[in-house]
Amino acid sequence: xxxxxxxxxxxxxxxxxxxxxxxxxxxxxxxxxxxxxxxxxxxxxxxxxxxxxxxxxxxxxxxxxxxxxxxxxxxxxxxxxxxxxxxxxxxxxxxxxxxxxxxxxxxxxxxxxxxxxxxxxxxxxxxxxxxxxxxxxxxxxxxxxxxxxxxxxxxxxxxxxxxxxxxxxxxxxxxxxxxxxxxxxxxxxxxxxxxxxxxxxxxxxxxxxxxxxxxxxxxxxxxxxxxxxxxxxxxxxxxxxxxxxxxxxxxxxxxxxxxxxxxxxxxxxxxxxxxxxxxxxxxxxxxxxxxxxxxxxxxxxxxxxxxxxxxxxxxxxxxxxxxxxxxxxxxxxxxxxxxxxxxxxxxxxxxxxxxxxxxxxxxxxxxxxxxxxxxxxxxxxxxxxxxxxxxxxxxxxxxxxxxxxxxxxxxxxxxxxxxxxxxx
Numbered sequence: 001x002x003x004x005x006x007x008x009x010x011x012x013x014x015x016x017x018x019x020x021x022x023x024x025x026x027x028x029x030x031x032x033x034x035x036x037x038x039x040x041x042x043x044x045x046x047x048x049x050x051x052x053x054x055x056x057x058x059x060x061x062x063x064x065x066x067x068x069x070x071x072x073x074x075x076x077x078x079x080x081x082x083x084x085x086x087x088x089x090x091x092x093x094x095x096x097x098x099x100x101x102x103x104x105x106x107x108x109x110x111x112x113x114x115x116x117x118x119x120x121x122x123x124x125x126x127x128x129x130x131x132x133x134x135x136x137x138x139x140x141x142x143x144x145x146x147x148x149x150x151x152x153x154x155x156x157x158x159x160x161x162x163x164x165x166x167x168x169x170x171x172x173x174x175x176x177x178x179x180x181x182x183x184x185x186x187x188x189x190x191x192x193x194x195x196x197x198x199x200x201x202x203x204x205x206x207x208x209x210x211x212x213x214x215x216x217x218x219x220x221x222x223x224x225x226x227x228x229x230x231x232x233x234x235x236x237x238x239x240x241x242x243x244x245x246x247x248x249x250x251x252x253x254x255x256x257x258x259x260x261x262x263x264x265x266x267x268x269x270x271x272x273x274x275x276x277x278x279x280x281x282x283x284x285x286x287x288x289x290x291x292x293x294x295x296x297x298x299x300x301x302x303x304x305x306x307x308x309x310x311x312x313x314x315x316x317x318x319x320x321x322x323x324x325x326x327x328x329x330x331x332x333x334x335x336x337x338x339x340x341x342x343x344x345x346x347x348x349x350x351x352x353x354x355x356x357x358x359x360x361x362x363x364x365x366x367x368x369x370x371x372x373x374x375x376x377x378x379x380x381x382x383x384x385x386x387x388x389x390x391x392x393x394x395x396x397x398x399x400x401x402x403x404x405x406x407x408x409x410x411x412x413x414x415x416x417x418x419x420x421x422x423x424x
Contacts, residue, residue, distance in 0.1 A: 015232040015268045017239060018210040020152050022067060024085075024120045027094040029066050031152075031213060032238030032270040036301055039291045040240070040273040041065040042100070044284060047077040047084065054087035056284060061095040062337045063285035064292045064303050067271070069098040069123060072105070078112035085118040096120035098154070102128050102161075106141035116145045121152045121213075126198040127161040135163075136201070143202045146211070153202065154213040157194045158244050159187065159223075166190055166197075184223070191216040192231050199237060212237055213271070217244035221259040232268045241269040248277040257294050264298055305332045305349035308363055308370075312355055315375040321355035324373065324400045328353055331404060343415030351407060352385075361385070369410050371403050386410065 019033030031038055041060045045053040047070050057068045072078050085097060099119040101108065106129065109116045116122075122142060130138040146153050167190045174180050181189075195214045202212055214237045216227045224243060232239060241260055246252035256274040263269050272294070276287040295301035309325035310316070328351060339346045352367035354360035356375025364370025364385040371394070373382050382394045384406060394402050 015239070015266075016236060017270055018236055020210050020213055020238050022096045022120050022152050024094055024096040025089075027096065029096055032210075035270070037264065037269060037295055038066045038271040039064055039288060039295070040067045040069060040098070040271050041284070041288050041291075042069040042273065042275075043071070044278075045070075047071050048074070048080050050080045050083035050087060053080070053084050054091070054093075057084070057088060057095065057097070058091055058093045059283070059285055060288055061093050063288040065095065065288045067096045067098055067121065069100050069273075072099040072101055072108055072115065072119075073103075075108065075111070078108040078115040081112070081115040082118045098123055101125070101142065105129070106138040109142055109145035116149050116151075119151065121154060122146055123154045123156050124198075125156055125158060125161055126194050127157060127163045131165070139198070139201065140205060143205045143207060146202075147206055152211050152213065153207070154215060154240055155195055155198045155202070156215040156217065156240070157191050157198075159191060159216075159218045160244060162187070162190055163194050166194055188223070188227050188230065191218070191227055192234065195231065196235055199235070209237065213240055214238070215240040215242070217242055219243055219245045221255055224259045225262055228263050228268050229266070238270040239268065240271045240273070242273040242275055244275060246275050246277070249279055252276045253290055256290065257297075260291075260294055261298060264295070264300060302347040304336045304347060305351060307332065308350065308352040308354075308367060310355045310359060310363070315358065315377075316355035317376045318355075318373075320399075321353055321373045324371070324403065325353040327400060328404060328407065331407075339411070339415075343411055346411055346415045349411065349415075353403075361390075365389075368414075369407060371399075373399070 017032040019035060020031040022029045022031060029038060043053055043056045045056050047053050053070060060068050070084065072081060097119050098121040100123045102125055105124065124142050126139065129135055170186050170190050174186050195216050199212050199214060203209060214235065216231055218224050218227060228239065228241065241263055243256055243259055246256045253276065260272055272291050274287040274291045276290060278284060278286060292303040296303055307325055307329040309321065312322065350367040352363045352370030354363050354370065354372045357372065357378055360372025361383065364372050365388045368387060370385045371382050374380050380395060382399050383390050384392050384394060384403065
């Protein structure tokens with residue numbers, strides 16, 4: 001007879017990372033250690049447009065992004081960063097900003113101290129901070145800025161801009177081995193070595209280990225899993241996860257969900273970003289929604305109330321349940337930025353909108369509040385279940401509006417300030 005493992009044995013021990021503190025004003029976002037896995041995102045605006053950038057940062061923050069990265073690539077962009085921060089503060093958006101630096105970050109952080117101060121974290125790519133003798137000097141200037149302003153850094157290695165001198169050196173070493181690695185293994189080692197060696201140089205200059213976050217981003221799912229498993233084995237730095245170019249639509253969504261879920265389930269990863277190429281006309285916030293849903297599906301975080309809905313079949317030829325499920329889901333997502341403060345704990349609400357009698361009543365009973373709409377040939381009645389019990393039945397043409405009102409009333413009574421004193 002097969003013996004079942006205890007539940008706790010089914011989940012591997014976490015990668016024990018150091019805890020960093022990303023700060024802006026009174027807002028502190030802890031990363032690593034026992035902190036929850038954090039969601040990041042990045043703007044695609046021209047940072048020189050301070051108003052447009054601030055607006056997009058606000059949208060990303062309201063969607064659930066806990067840190068937002070902005071491009072700092074020119075003197076004009078560096079000069080605009082304090083104004084982006086100022087606009088956000090005026091709007092009451094205290095999300096920390098991360099400066100994304102490539103090639104000239106050493107000059108921008110040195111020449112624009114207001115930019116260096118307004119950012120909460122610097123992203124440094126060791127593959128393009130400079131070549132030859134300039135590399136260590138220019139990397140050092142960026143670390144000096146982080147030390148001067150007491151900022152966290154992410155040393156972000158990317159296989160698309162890997163340090164070619166390091167890669168060539170490792171390839172020479174590999175060719176001398178009695179049993180050489182294949183080229184992919186050498187590339188993995190170059191990514192990991194670049195990250196760890198760069199972190200050590202930063203520590204030698206005076207940075208604390210808990211001020212440093214590492215990433216080794218690639219575009220392939222299996223490559224990402226292999227690299228991060230080894231990186232987690234060799235360092236206790238907090239780790240940022242993400243495919244460097246996930247792609248568009250379902251391809252990017254599935255690739256990101258697959259890679260990140262496997263690593264997160266193994267306890268690897270402290271911050272994540274879904275680098276999704278937006279569909280034409282699609283909101284930038286979609287990458288935040290997907291990242292949040294990955295964490296929520298794994299049971300690691302709770303961001304928004306969940307809506308369970310059946311996929312539909314020959315029993316549900318009407319689109320009523322689909323329309324109601326979307327309406328309720330859109331409503332809950334739109335309200336959650338306000339409700340987080342007004343109704344603590346509402347993120348954990350479970351709603352079911354089902355389309356026929358087969359699974360409808362059972363799923364509705366398992367949810368906090370659920371409705372089972374009539375399928376094809378069923379009586380035109382929709383029983384509503386609250387906390388596992390059937391409470392009422394809706395009929396007529398206004399079922400959608402009535403059910404939404406019931407959901408709102410339930411939320412107020414259960415999660416409101418005086419929820420304990422009120423019956424459901």
